[in-house]
Amino acid sequence: MKLNDSYRVIISGGGTGGHIFPALAIANEMKKRNPQNDILFVGSKHRMEMNRIPEAGYKIIGINISGFQRKKLFVNLSLPLKVMACLVRCAGILRKYKPQIAIGVGGYVSGPLLLSAVFNGIPTLIQEQNSYAGITNKILARYVDKVCVAYNNMEKYFPKEKIILTGNPVKNEMLERKPEKSTAIETFHLRPEFPVIFISGGSLGARTLNLSVLNALDEIYKANVQLIWQTGERPYEEMVKLFENRMEEIVKKNGVNYNIIKERVKIVPFIKNMHQAYSASDVVVSRAGALTLAEICTVKIPCILVPSPNVAEDHQTKNAEVLIQKGAGWLIKDKDAQANLIKKAMQLAFDEFEKGKMINNQSGIVPENAAEKIVNEVEKLISERCYSKKT
The missing domain is CATH 3.40.50.2000 (Glycogen Phosphorylase B;)
Structure with a gap:
């Protein structure tokens, strides 16, 4: 596969704008490089991504998922069953869409999608926005291929060899x-x-x-x-x-x-x-x-x-x-x-x-051109996987 070929990409995450807008920045950079890139979002039903993503012109599939409830512990009794159901649902989405890479941007919904991608041998990358890593990304980091971060000293949360310092992608404007x-x-x-x-x-x-x-x-x-x-x-x-x-x-x-x-x-x-x-x-x-x-x-x-x-x-x-x-x-x-x-x-x-x-x-605090750096890593992972299949 050549570098300028079009890709099929799944991006998963959401719940707040802090997850959604970086995801859109990554998607926009991929579309900027090649308008033929096919991008599908997977979000949590009834959360704000179900409106924000279509407003930006992208397709999204919603799944039923909720995170660990710290204030209502009894609600968590059904959580393992929900996670298993989500894994099955995500596996079906992957089989139908056949992405060349899965990207997680945080939020509970990215967990089952990225794990399903790992189990199915699909290249995976996650992006952590905060200086203190979220629980979903800390779990996923053990299994995914690359971890893009916005701050230094993230080795305490993620495997050092997987970390790429990119910064946080912001809106194009x-x-x-x-x-x-x-x-x-x-x-x-x-x-x-x-x-x-x-x-x-x-x-x-x-x-x-x-x-x-x-x-x-x-x-x-x-x-x-x-x-x-x-x-x-x-x-x-x-x-x-x-x-x-x-x-x-x-x-x-x-x-x-x-x-x-x-x-x-x-x-x-x-x-x-x-x-x-x-x-x-x-x-x-x-x-x-x-x-x-x-x-x-x-x-x-x-x-x-x-x-x-x-x-x-x-x-x-x-x-x-x-x-x-x-x-x-x-x-x-x-x-x-x-x-x-x-x-x-x-x-x-x-x-x-x-x-x-x-x-x-404020100068120099955050790395610049984060979306470009993240998409560079995305393209590297896809190319490496294609090359390994040929050899």
Whole structure:
């Protein structure tokens, strides 16, 4: 098989945007190299990948799988049977589709698909986004051919000889020239004379960040700052109602103009064109998911990170510490956020020296061109397998 031949590829993973968007970046790079490459996604039924992947123009098959429930242990009694059923289902998908490689990007759904691929002699590669490896990838690493990682010192989780340092793939628009700030500000109907703080709780939203905004709306008005507030899709309607109620209280108490406050806070459920939001903003406030940090370091924007306390092994704090130790951002604990987060964000928005220092220190933290490097490894594995069959 020649290097420019088209390939059949399965990509599995999902559950959150942190798994889905790297998967799409890999798929897009493969399509960029050869539009004839045939890519199939396998995701978990009823999770966000079942919408996001087709929206991006790719096929997806959903399977019934759920992970280990730490808070409801009795639910896990049926887990072994579910895993066995998923292995059988995945084996059927592989027999029908006949991929030349299977790629896992994390999330429980990638487990049975990649294991089935290993059992069927199909080349396999996984990509780990975090500085603390997820349980599915730690298990899979024993059996797959290659492990692409975003951080150094991952030998404590994976076999050293399988590790390839590639970085985290980000959306194509993050790698292109940033939109002009003035243009991006107009996109969100904001005013150029006031600094902009971007509150991003990710695709699913972050209640702590949302409540922090609600608690500080009167301070936001007094400080002459503006907000792009991504609430997340599920909590959006609730946050809009709470925002309206809070605004009524502030207007009655202080006699301020309601419309002025509403103009300064742009509430949205989800932003697809994240590069526009980054370009419009002076500061971003977010959780510390691996993809978010890769985007921040790619576009170079001052940041305040609030690691989620609801993730395995506190891995978001470990992600954030990579930036904090280099002076590339600030960290606020989740338990302190409602009292301090917006005050610190407004402080940073007006501190030109600190913002400049963060931007300079973000250079070199994340490897560049991650999607290209990962696809290079994909093509190597396919070529090596084809060569070994010939010999």
